[in-house]
Amino acid sequence: MKEQFKLENQLCFRLYTASRLITQAYYPLLSEHGLTYPQYLVLLVLWEKDAQPVNDIAKRLMLETNTVTPLLKRMEAEGILSRRKGKEDARQMIVSLTRKGRDLQDRLSDVPATVGGAVICHSVTPETVPGLFGMLDDVIATLKDNINDKPVKE
Amino acid sequence: MKEQFKLENQLCFRLYTASRLITQAYYPLLSEHGLTYPQYLVLLVLWEKDAQPVNDIAKRLMLETNTVTPLLKRMEAEGILSRRKGKEDARQMIVSLTRKGRDLQDRLSDVPATVGGAVICHSVTPETVPGLFGMLDDVIATLKDNINDKPVKE
């Protein structure tokens, strides 16, 4: 009843802290271009495939639309992307990169390597990264399933 | 210039997602007691050692005081803890648990095991957890150093 409450034994606290610190490592690289880290994630999704509905972006990032919608609106205000109603399905909002949004990929070309280099350490190297990725992917998949199963129609 | 931008190759996105999903797993367990996850972290710190100044709590959680102060004020309003000026150093605010705050430890006694069980999966087991902890601790330490080194007095 004591040991389990120690901060050192918490996986969540480690993930939470590591996530925050890496995001902070992105900060100087992104803010230079007027971007935040979640906005950068949206760009990663759109660079892979342009012109997607809000829902596809949200699903890819495993976020809710109530998080993504305001994010996209801010990016639209910055001229990074545009949002237009879907032609087939008028409920959808199709999000497309503007010229400015596409050009950012070149301007941010050294961001991944810079941040990647900053996290290399004794136990996290090109050799061990796949194992780490696997464990995190596994945790994510497990939790995702649990959450989806949760709404038990009583 | 393409591969490095893929979401699947990003450590940060995995950490960010895993962190968010575990926090969501805590939600039903904590909200029942009127707590959020960051508030739970504050409790973990205070259960280990009561009556700490704001700065010690912030350092332990690797957060800034501008994040912790409002958090503590909300918890004070909930009657979970109290804040009083330090006697030796009048700049300090000493944060102490109330009876209610101490009692929460018993009421939350099965939270760690419940969440811990929810993340157990193929590649994350009691055997592999120490390795995962080590890698995350290493990343955290490395990033923490980088951030502390950053303010280069030019």
Next chain:
DNA sequence: GTATTTTATATCGTTCACGATGCAAATATA
């Protein structure tokens, strides 16, 4: 074809995170 349900987004309120800045108490320096 109208009613019901589902789906795609959006709005709202609260709570973090965090950069920037302010202020007062303590400490160091002159």
Next chain:
DNA sequence: TATATTTGCATCGTGAACGATATAAAATAC
């Protein structure tokens, strides 16, 4: 002991996250 600097905490503004709820369009049922 005056002055400068550092330290501890707080305030402010902005941008996420996210639970709850709303709204309109599409799909389904009747």
